[in-house]
Amino acid sequence: MDIKRITEIINSPTMINVNYHGIPVYLQEVHAQNNTATIFPLDEMENKQVVDIEGLVELGP
Template sequence: MDIRRVQEIINSQTMINVNYHGIPVYLEEVHAQNNTVTIFPLDEMKNRQVVDLEGLVELGP
């Protein structure tokens, strides 16, 4: 996923569905210097992870 799109999703007022390798996640913070993002699975909100943007997929319109 493009880093600009990730930032748009984070700043959005509406919920935009995103998966990380098939797991629904919440995007928390972009780290532009190394093309990563802090996420957490929607069913494990305490399980924060820093992951590469490449594994993120936006779902639906």
């Protein structure tokens, strides 16, 4: 996924489904300078992680 799309998802008023290596996640913040994003799994909201954006996949409707 690219930086532009991640930013659109973060700013979207609706929930857009995103997985990180098959795990449903919430996108909190994008770090364009190093191609990473702050995420957390939907079932472990206290487990905040900074991950490479290459592992993020947007799911269809």
